[in-house]
Amino acid sequence: MANGLIVGAYAAHSPGEDSGESTILAALAAHPAVAGLEVPQVGRVEARPGWKQGWSHVITAIPGTMQRIAVDPAFGLASPDEDGRAAALAFADDLRRDVLALREQGHHVQAVELHSGPSHRADADAMAASMRTIGGWDWPEGMVFLLEHGDATTDDHVGEKAFLPFDTELALVGELAAEDPRWRVGINWGRSALEGRDADLPLAHIRAAADAGLLGALFFSGASGEESSFGAPWIDLHLPPAGLPFSPRGLCWAPSRSRPPCRPQGTSRSWG
Template structure:
């Protein structure tokens, strides 16, 4: 079994761009036998810094899942009305324009590799509801527009981010899971099998929202019951104040244990919690399955980063059961 890796979160280039350093990092990623491909961040162009560098350094056998959350968060910093679920028409159209750029980038990558290399695009239901109004109707309208485009074989899936809840300050604060599931259900009732939309659960973002260690499991079961579960990405979170911060979407590695070395002592994402989620669904059949971890300190060398990545992938290997 192989997995997607949000490798950008563990990159040694967190505060700038050093192409030589990133090349060395990618050379090590290519040696990972469990790596299916990358969860690739989209910020408005194929690669944030250099499309040509990216195309020259990827493994031609990798598959890809685009994630739009980095670009969406950048856009929200300038325009809080931005988002596919925005009731503000200007903000919604700006988000659709951004998605058209993502669609073009998918086409560029597929054309370079001469195959359908992009499995899916993960969209998120901005804006933040504590800063701007959003609605199911706006999201439905946006998705209907996006379904008219040629996505070069990539499936459109919603990655659930933490929804706005009044009890605590949000990280993302987007639409509630049930609102997203309702929209997917309505659309899928009219779509052919090749265009069916799905839901991806991000472990850390669901736990951030619920403040419960089983929050991701609850969300996963709800998406599965709605018939739209398409993916599961493991990314940790914690209530402890460390270099990762307390209750921050900083992609903490799994909790350290006798089996998980190296690991993060305060992370709520234990191997047991990951195993429970994997057991609750038929993981081998998911369109998207993998992990995204950040590394602290930011000055950590590549060997240190790869050790954490290997330990995380090993958890998946131990707990994903054959079909």
């Protein structure tokens, strides 16, 4: 894996006319800490002209997954509905083909992020079956499969993603990793904060995955418990980094409880 930051590049992956992506990519390419991009899979994933030679990318299936769930609530790798699960596997296979094509073009992809949808009805056995199917396909050497946790429904509120609980996902990855070490857990700080409605649950998730030897990635994405120009409290919209004039107040990671309240972390994502 590349050493450095993998930066969420949704805004730098416009499918049509350049709406600023060349400027964004040029700035990222010039930054020595940036090692690659987190690229969204909606339709096809294709290389952009501004991708820096030597970058190592991560492809996330979450945008396309959520778009498809909005149309078909049974869609998902963890769907108990066989048609919905088959559709999600086909979508994952499209991702695999894109990874192979990018590799052939000289663009390195180090990992793919997969998710335990559908919302509100995800099934652990269905997810395990999908994970085994995906692992059996032809992938480039060195590929990492990340099961990224999306906020789950809790006793006191309904989750926005409402996928499988974290403990269930961690157990699934642990079982699969014993057979196939390419499987790891991905933790998104913002989504875990949304689930816990605090800054404590992300750290608990990180510690649990690390203690199990299964932490594959840690993503920093903003979250806020206050209504702002970005929308209602506790929404998964990748709120902007701390310190910007338009950043809403909210939770953020801090190494010590003695530190004063701070603002949300941003959309740059560190890779571990």
